[in-house]
Amino acid sequence: MLPPIFGVLFDGIAYGMLLFVLSVGLSVTLGLMNFVNLAHCAFAMLGGYVTVTLVNIFGWPFLATLPVAFVAAAVTSVVLERLLYRRLYRASDLDQVLLTIGLAFISVSVAAYIFGTIQQPIATPAALRGSFDFFGIGLGKYRLFLIGIALLVTLAMVIGLEYTRFGAQVRASVDNQRMARGLGIDVDWTFASTFALGSGLAGLGGALAIEIVGLDPNFSFTYLVYVLIVVSVGGLGSIAGSFAAAMLIGVSDIAGKYYVPELGAFLIYLVMVVVLMWKPAGLFGKR
Amino acid sequence: MSAVDNNAGIALATRGLSRSFGSLVVARDIELNLPVGARYALIGPNGAGKTTLINLMTGMLPPNQGQIILGGEDITALSPQARVKRGLARTFQINSLFAHLNPLEAVTLAVCERRGISSRFWQNVAVNKDAIEEAYEILAKLKLGDVAYQTTRELPYGRQRLLEIALALATKPKVLLLDEPAAGVPQEESGDIFEVVAGLSNDLTLLFIEHDMHVVFRFATHIIVLVGGAVFTEGSPAEISADPGVREVYLGKRHHG
Amino acid sequence: MANPTPLTPQGYLLARTRWHPLEILFWLATLLPFLVFPNYLSLASQIAITALFALSLDIILGYAGVVSLGHAAFFGIGAYSAAIFSKHVWGEPFSGLLVAAALAGLFGYATSFIISRFRHLPLIMITLGLGLLAHEVANSAHWLTGGSDGFQGVSTEPIFGLFRFDLYGKTAYAYSLAALFIVFLCARRLINSPFGLALRGIRENWNRMPAIGADSRAHIRKAYTIAAVIAGICGALLTQTTNSASLESISFQRSADVLVMLVLGGAGRLYGGLIGAAIFMIARDQFSGIAPQYWYFWIGILLVTVVMLLPNGILGGLSKLLGRWSRK
Numbered sequence: 065m066l067p068p069i070f071g072v073l074f075d076g077i078a079y080g081m082l083l084f085v086l087s088v089g090l091s092v093t094l095g096l097m098n099f100v101n102l103a104h105c106a107f108a109m110l111g112g113y114v115t116v117t118l119v120n121i122f123g124w125p126f127l128a129t130l131p132v133a134f135v136a137a138a139v140t141s142v143v144l145e146r147l148l149y150r151r152l153y154r155a156s157d158l159d160q161v162l163l164t165i166g167l168a169f170i171s172v173s174v175a176a177y178i179f180g181t182i183q184q185p186i187a188t189p190a191a192l193r194g195s196f197d198f199f200g201i202g203l204g205k206y207r208l209f210l211i212g213i214a215l216l217v218t219l220a221m222v223i224g225l226e227y228t229r230f231g232a233q234v235r236a237s238v239d240n241q242r243m244a245r246g247l248g249i250d251v252d253w254t255f256a257s258t259f260a261l262g263s264g265l266a267g268l269g270g271a272l273a274i275e276i277v278g279l280d281p282n283f284s285f286t287y288l289v290y291v292l293i294v295v296s297v298g299g300l301g302s303i304a305g306s307f308a309a310a311m312l313i314g315v316s317d318i319a320g321k322y323y324v325p326e327l328g329a330f331l332i333y334l335v336m337v338v339v340l341m342w343k344p345a346g347l348f349g350k351r
Numbered sequence: 352m353s354a355v356d357n358n359a360g361i362a363l364a365t366r367g368l369s370r371s372f373g374s375l376v377v378a379r380d381i382e383l384n385l386p387v388g389a390r391y392a393l394i395g396p397n398g399a400g401k402t403t404l405i406n407l408m409t410g411m412l413p414p415n416q417g418q419i420i421l422g423g424e425d426i427t428a429l430s431p432q433a434r435v436k437r438g439l440a441r442t443f444q445i446n447s448l449f450a451h452l453n454p455l456e457a458v459t460l461a462v463c464e465r466r467g468i469s470s471r472f473w474q475n476v477a478v479n480k481d482a483i484e485e486a487y488e489i490l491a492k493l494k495l496g497d498v499a500y501q502t503t504r505e506l507p508y509g510r511q512r513l514l515e516i517a518l519a520l521a522t523k524p525k526v527l528l529l530d531e532p533a534a535g536v537p538q539e540e541s542g543d544i545f546e547v548v549a550g551l552s553n554d555l556t557l558l559f560i561e562h563d564m565h566v567v568f569r570f571a572t573h574i575i576v577l578v579g580g581a582v583f584t585e586g587s588p589a590e591i592s593a594d595p596g597v598r599e600v601y602l603g604k605r606h607h608g
Numbered sequence: 609m610a611n612p613t614p615l616t617p618q619g620y621l622l623a624r625t626r627w628h629p630l631e632i633l634f635w636l637a638t639l640l641p642f643l644v645f646p647n648y649l650s651l652a653s654q655i656a657i658t659a660l661f662a663l664s665l666d667i668i669l670g671y672a673g674v675v676s677l678g679h680a681a682f683f684g685i686g687a688y689s690a691a692i693f694s695k696h697v698w699g700e701p702f703s704g705l706l707v708a709a710a711l712a713g714l715f716g717y718a719t720s721f722i723i724s725r726f727r728h729l730p731l732i733m734i735t736l737g738l739g740l741l742a743h744e745v746a747n748s749a750h751w752l753t754g755g756s757d758g759f760q761g762v763s764t765e766p767i768f769g770l771f772r773f774d775l776y777g778k779t780a781y782a783y784s785l786a787a788l789f790i791v792f793l794c795a796r797r798l799i800n801s802p803f804g805l806a807l808r809g810i811r812e813n814w815n816r817m818p819a820i821g822a823d824s825r826a827h828i829r830k831a832y833t834i835a836a837v838i839a840g841i842c843g844a845l846l847t848q849t850t851n852s853a854s855l856e857s858i859s860f861q862r863s864a865d866v867l868v869m870l871v872l873g874g875a876g877r878l879y880g881g882l883i884g885a886a887i888f889m890i891a892r893d894q895f896s897g898i899a900p901q902y903w904y905f906w907i908g909i910l911l912v913t914v915v916m917l918l919p920n921g922i923l924g925g926l927s928k929l930l931g932r933w934s935r936k
C-alpha cells in the first residue's frame with residue numbers, strides 16, 4: 065500500500081498538467097509579443113462552453129468536441145487580435161492590462177447571459193470515468209488522460225518550435241524582432257498565428273478543465289490568476305519554465321488544500337511572491 | 352601618447368575594462384586616460400563598442416573585469432546615479448528625454464536632483480527660484496530658451512538633441528561623455544551642435560563619439576580609435592589621419608556597417 | 609506658443625500651480641448633496657471615500673507610472689485597523705484614522721522595498737500576488753477579522769464628541785468630504801513639488817533618471833508609502849462611516865474597480881480619480897437593479913472604449929477638446 069501522499073502527488077501533477085495546457089499559450093505570446101493578455105482565460109472559457117454545448121445540446125461525443133474547442137478559441141482570438149490587440153503592441157502595460165481586463169469582464173457577462181451562472185455539467189465518455197487501483201491509490205482515468213494530452217501538447221510544442229520552419233520564425237521573432245523583420249520574416253503573421261495557437265491551446269485547456277474544476281462564467285478570472293502565476297513563475301516565453309512552474313503550482317495547490325486547508329490559496333500566492341522576489345524574470349526567464 | 356602620466360591630471364580613467372555578451376567581446380581590456388579639460392573623440396566602425404564603453408563607464412552596464420577611476424576615486428562599484436553625483440554625466444545616442452515634460456521642467460528636475468531637493472514633497476517646486484533660474488540659464492545657453500515651455504515631444508529633432516546635452520549639463524559634470532551628439536541631425540545643423548559643445552567650459556573634460564571625420568578633426572585634440580571592442584590606436588588628429596591602418600579598418604568596415 | 613507674454617521661468621511654474629476657477633467650482637459643487645440630494649448623502653460619502661482612494665492610486669500609477677493591481681490591500685489594512693481599534697481600544701474616530709493610516713503606511717513602506725525593484729509584468733504580478741495574499745490573510749485570520757462573516761462590533765463615537773454618525777449620512781459625508789479635501793490639498797502640493805516632478809520624470813523615462821543623478825527606487829518607495837497611507841485613511845473612513853468592515857474592502861474587485869475609475873477619469877491628473885470615482889459610483893447606484901455580472905459587461909465595454917478611443921480618460925479627452933476649441 066502506498067501512503068496517501070502519492071495520491072496527492074498524482075492529483076497535483078494532473079492539475080499541474082491542466083494548468084500547463086491553459087497557460088503555455090500565454091507564456092509564448094507574452095514572450096513573443098510582450099503583450100499582457102489578461103483575457104487569456106476568456107478564450108479558455110470559450111473552449112469550455114463550446115464543448116459543453118456540443119456535448120449537452122447536440123449530443124456530440126466529448127472527445128470529438130476537443131478540436132472544435134481549440135479551433136473556436138483560436139479563430140475568436142485572431143479576430144480580436146486583428147481588431148484590437150494589434151493596435152496596442154507598442155502601448156504601455158497599463159493600456160494592455162485595461163483592454164484585456166475589459167474583454168475578460170465582457171466574457172464573464174456574455175457567458176452569464178447565455179448559460180446562466182450555474183456550474184455546467186459534462187458527460188465524459190465511460191472509458192474515462194472511474195479509476196485504476198495502483199497499490200491502493202486510486203488513479204483517476206480522466207486525470208491519466210489529461211496527463212497524456214498535456215504530454216502530447218508539450219511534445220508537439222517542443223517539436224513545433226524546435227524543428228519546423230514556423231518554429232524557427234517564432235524563435236527568431238522572440239529573440240530579436242527587428243532582425244527577424246530584416247531577414248524577411250513576416251513578423252505580423254507570425255504574431256497572429258502564434259496568438260491563435262496559444263489561445264487555441266487555452267480553449268482546449270478550458271474544455272479539459274470542466275471535468276476537474278467545473279465551468280462557470282467566473283472561469284475567466286478564477287483561472288487567470290493561476291495562469292498568470294504559472295507564466296510569471298516559469299518565465300516568459302519558456303515552455304520548459306511553464307511546465308516546471310505548472311507542476312510546482314499544481315502540486316503545491318493540491319497538497320496545500322489537502323494538508324492545510326485553512327490556508328486556502330495562501331500557499332501558491334506565497335510561492336509566487338517568493339519566486340519572483342528571488343528571480344524577477346521567473347525560474348527559466350532570460351531577462 | 353600625449354597623455355599626462357601623473358594621476359593628478361587625469362579626470363577619468365579605465366583600467367583593463369572588459370565586457371562580453373555571450374561569446375561576443377564588446378570591450379577588450381580597455382585602458383583610457385582623459386586628462387582634465389580634454390577634448391577627446393572616440394571613433395570606430397558601427398558596432399565597435401563605443402556606446403558600450405560609455406555604458407560601462409557610467410555604470411549602466413556592469414563590466415566583467417576592470418576598473419573605472421573618476422578623479423582618482425575607484426567608482427566601479429557605484430550605481431549610475433552615484434557616479435552622476437560625483438560628476439560623470441553622459442548623453443544618449445538615441446534621444447532619451449521626458450516626452451511630456453517641457454524643457455524647463457526636465458532641466459529643473461535634473462537641477463533639483465543635483466541639489467538634493469528632489470525628495471521634498473511638501474514644497475511647491477516654484478519656490479526654488481535659484482534652481483529654476485539655473486535651469487533656464489542652461490537652456491538659454493543651449494539656445495533652447497524660446498522653447499522652454501513647449502512639450503519636449505513637439506520640439507524639432509535638432510532641439511531635442513540639444514536638450515539631451517542640457518540635461519547632462521544640469522548635473523554640473525566634471526566629465527561629460529557625448530554619444531554622437533549630432534546623430535540623425537542633417538549635416539548643416541550638426542555644426543551648430545558642435546559649436547555648442549566647443550563652447551562648453553574649459554574645465555569640463557569631454558569625450559565625444561562621432562562618425563563625421565571633418566567634425567572630429569575640427570573639435571578633437573586627441574582621438575581614440577576603437578575596433579572590435581579594443582583600442583586600435585590613439586593619437587593626435589594629425590597622427591590618426593596619417594595612419595593607414597585606421598583608414599583601412601575604419602573606412603573598410605563602414606561599407607557594410 | 610501658448611503664452612506670448614514674457615514670464616519669468618519661476619513665474620511660469622508658479623502660474624501652473626495656481627488654482628483654476630473650475631477647481632473652486634468643483635469643490636463648491638461637492639457641497640451640493642447637503643442641499644439638493646439629502647437622500648443621497650450616504651452615497652455621497654462613499655463617493656468621497658472612493659475618490660480619495662482613486663487619488664491615492666493616481667499618485668503611484670498616474671504620476672510615477674507604477675502599475676498596481678493590489679492597491680486594495682492598503683485600503684483593507686486601514687479598514688480592519690480602524691475596526692479593530694474601535695472595538696478593542698476606543699471609538700474616537702480621529703485617533704482611529706491615524707492608527708489606520710500609520711499601519712497602512714508601515715505595510716506600504718515594507719512592501720515598497722519589493723515593489724521598487726520591479727517593473728512591467730513582474731510588477732503587475734507582484735502587486736496582484738501581494739494583494740491576493742493580503743486577502744487570504746484577512747480571510748483566514750477569522751479570530752481577528754471575522755473572515756467571510758464580516759467584522760462584528762465596530763463602534764464609532766461622535767466626532768468631537770458632538771456629531772454622531774446619523775442614519776442619513778450627513779455627518780458621514782461631512783467627515784469624508786473634509787478628509788478628501790484635506791488630503792487632496794496635500795496631494796496637490798505633492799504633485800506640484802520637486803518630488804512630484806521627479807515622479808513624472810520616472811513615468812516619462814525610467815532609463816534617463818539615473819543619468820541625471822536620480823535614485824528612482826528611493827522615489828518610488830516614498831511615493832508608494834504615501835499612497836499606502838492615503839489608502840489606509842480611505843479604508844478607515846469606510847469602516848467608521850458604515851460601522852462595518854468586510855473582506856470586500858481588501859478584495860481584488862476593489863483593486864480592479866479603483867483602477868477602472870482612475871483610468872476612466874484620467875490617470876495622471878489630480879481630478880481624474882475624483883471624476884472617475886463619482887461617475888462610476890453614481891452609475892453603479894443607478895444600475896443597482898441589474899445583476900452585477902451585467903454591470904461588468906458595461907464596465908468591460910467602457911474599458912475597451914477608453915483604451916481604444918480616449919487614452920487619457922475623460923479629463924484628457926475634455927482638455928484636448930478644449931484645447932482644440934480655444935485654438936480656433
Ligand SMILES: Nc1ncnc2c1ncn2[C@@H]1O[C@H](COP(=O)(O)OP(=O)(O)OP(=O)(O)O)[C@@H](O)[C@H]1O
Binds near residue numbers: 396404444
Ligand atoms: N545588451 C546587449 N546585448 C547583446 N549585444 C549587445 C548589447 N548591447 C550591444 N550589443 C552588441 O555590442 C556591439 C557593440 O555595440 P555598441 O552599441 O557599443 O556599438 P557602437 O560602437 O556604439 O556602434 P554605433 O556606431 O552603431 O553606435 C554590437 O555588436 C551590439 O550588437
Ligand SMILES: [Mg+2]
Binds near residue numbers: 444530
Ligand atoms: Mg553607439
